[in-house]
Amino acid sequence: GAVVSxxxxxxxxxxxxxxxxxxxxxxFQATTMFWYRQFPKQSLMLMATSNEGSKxxxxxxxxxDKFLINHASLTLSTLTVTSAHPExxxxxxxxxxxxxGNQPQHFGDGTRLSIL
Amino acid sequence: xxxxxxxxxxxxxxxxxxxxxxSHNNIATNDYITWYQQFPSQGxxxxxxxxxxxxxxxxxxLFIPADRKSSTLSLPRVSLSDTAVYYCLVGDxxxxxxxxxxxxxxxxxxx
Numbered sequence: 001g002a003v004v005s006x007x008x009x010x011x012x013x014x015x016x017x018x019x020x021x022x023x024x025x026x027x028f029q030a031t032t033m034f035w036y037r038q039f040p041k042q043s044l045m046l047m048a049t050s051n052e053g054s055k056x057x058x059x060x061x062x063x064x065d066k067f068l069i070n071h072a073s074l075t076l077s078t079l080t081v082t083s084a085h086p087e088x089x090x091x092x093x094x095x096x097x098x099x100x101g102n103q104p105q106h107f108g109d110g111t112r113l114s115i116l
Numbered sequence: 117x118x119x120x121x122x123x124x125x126x127x128x129x130x131x132x133x134x135x136x137x138x139s140h141n142n143i144a145t146n147d148y149i150t151w152y153q154q155f156p157s158q159g160x161x162x163x164x165x166x167x168x169x170x171x172x173x174x175x176x177x178l179f180i181p182a183d184r185k186s187s188t189l190s191l192p193r194v195s196l197s198d199t200a201v202y203y204c205l206v207g208d209x210x211x212x213x214x215x216x217x218x219x220x221x222x223x224x225x226x227x
Binding site: 110 | 148150152157158159160161162165203205207209212213214215216217218219220
């Protein structure tokens, strides 16, 4: 149980385009989802906290107009990287916390984004 | 959010027991301690979670002293496939376990 699916797992696109990444909790409901970014050989960096039905909370230094987050249901959150540039290339990972009980975050398998 | 500190790297041999200690001096009363394993190009995978004393599951044990300012992940009889980065996270269930990742411990298991 407690599976989080991310799609796509890998995307290459041209500079200036927008890319949407989906994060779904497949077998549980999640009031809260998190988005992280990870550069090679580094740890995960929290970008934002996504709460169902409300605006996301962004960490300091993360541009909310650049990284649009939507959490329309208890099983789906999306991250849209708008007008992507090469410096946005990274590994993006989402996680979700079940609404019931003191259960930990469960992570998706990440999305490798490469901007040419 | 509580900050965590772990050794940057550790080496071990197959079949040995590995203990990775994490320091979290400013852990809050409602915080849980959770350990994750991450392989390259994959998301972190849950290993074990605890609040106090000792927790054991089929893959690991977690030891938490009474003051909860540290915790130790114990991996019995590691194999080559346990080579990965291990993260200790501290977070409150009420906040969806929002947490800040530390640098993690890079474990390298040798034959």
